[in-house]
Amino acid sequence: MDPTRRGVIGASLFSVALTIPGWQDVIGREDAVRSGRMARIGMPEVNAVVRMTDRLSSLDDEFGGRHARPMAAAYLVNTVGPYLRADGPDAVRSAMMSAASDLCYLTGYMAVDEGRHGLAQQYYLRALELAGIAGDHLTYCTTLRGMSVQAVDLGHGRRAMQLADAAAAAAPVAGPRMQAFLAGQQAHSAAALGDRDSALRFMRDAEKAMDIAESESKAFGSYDPSSLAYHLSQVRYALRDVKGSVAAMQESDRTRHDVYQRGRVRHRATLAERQFELGHLEAACATWHQALDDYPNVQSGRADERMRTMLRMIARHPGNQHVQGLYERARILVPAA
Known part of the structure; x- marks a missing residue:
């Protein structure tokens, strides 16, 4: 085991004991979040959570997780928690669980940025549960991908590959931008394992999907050409092409939107x-x-x-x-x- 703190933390977090809840495993777990009736909610409350999540995400992009995560955590506990325990029409409750799942994922991502990896996994696992209950494949897959990013950054390539593959498998019908988003992470994970052929194949898949996505529409605040170039840089570096990784990282920097200050x-x-x-x-x-x-x-x-x-x-x-x-x-x- 790597004697550094990073290695010790990573080994404990990504042990075999940490299992990935499958899509079918979490569908029936609504009782985990439906524990009382404190109010009645409607779509205005759902829309408020969605908009607040968007604003917290913007704060995170600009100022970092240590700035934004405490606000997200407080909002989850003080506002979203009671909403999840509230009464309401089935469609509204499902939409609220989907919104809460997205916020849990974002809060976990912020915790990773802080370096609080155990806390991040708690948020990620709750995001998976809520997304499964709500039938929200997008957030479910996005969360698995986020867990893969965390794993590969901590040096756990095999776990990262497992999580990236699970994310792709849980998105059988995904648009081209989502396909690029997932394939790029599969490429990085494969490269971390030294699997050159798979890494380059996944990277080609990501590039093809991005070409289609960009021809259909430009999506600000989503997986974009800058993100794709970053993944290409990571793949090249893991495959020991340092010069190529520098060129791809320069392209990523050139095309990155100004609002992503932390990145x-x-x-x-x-x-x-x-x-x-x-x-x-x-x-x-x-x-x-x-x-x-x-x-x-x-x-x-x-x-x-x-x-x-x-x-x-x-x-x-x-x-x-x-x-x-x-x-x-x-x-x-x-x-x-």
């Missing part, structure tokens, strides 16, 4: 690490400076980790003038571990 910090820092790995020290320092431009505005454990990695990497070149300037700027901004 911009993380991905630019990752790009700089790979430029550094290629020996392009001046270019890496310039990219790290770009990441530092937005870094003070975000509250993200994953962004903090990337910046601490930067400090460890540049410490190998203490005499370089570009490194010295970067270090003097970063040491004031980057928190201690």
Whole structure:
């Protein structure tokens, strides 16, 4: 076992004991959320939860999970929880469970960004239960994919592949953008396992699906060409094509919407690490400076980790003038571990 904290956490989280609830297994578990009658709800309450989730997601994209997750958690407990226990027409209750599932998924994603992986899994598993009860395949598959992302980032390629495959299997009828969304994660997971052929096949599937999706409509705030280029970068890097991964990450950065400030910090820092790995020290320092431009505005454990990695990497070149300037700027901004 990797003796680092990351390795120990990952091994405990992704043990064999953690099972994936199948779609049919969760359909009949409505009693888990229907435990009382505190009010009567209608579609206005459902619409309020959907709109609040959208706004919390925007806050997360811009400012990071450590900023937005406590608000999402409080809203789940204080508002959505009572709605789930309330009376109402069957269609309304189903819609509320679907909305709550989406919010649980988002809150889990925020917890991952904080580095609170055990908490994230609790939210993810509740999201799966609610999505199954509501018959919401989209959120069900999205949550499984989110769990796969968490697993691959923690170094558990086999579990990531299992979760990515489960997400794809649970979406038998998916539009092209969703197909690209799922196939991209399958490609990253396969690459993490060293399965080059499968990784490239899934990546081709994702690219074909994205071409179809983009020809039909442009979808802001969804899986888009920037996300696809990011997946391609991750696949290439896992397959040891560092130069190719840099080119794909640059394309992802070029096409990313401005509102994704947290992602911009993380991905630019990752790009700089790979430029550094290629020996392009001046270019890496310039990219790290770009990441530092937005870094003070975000509250993200994953962004903090990337910046601490930067400090460890540049410490190998203490005499370089570009490194010295970067270090003097970063040491004031980057928190201690």
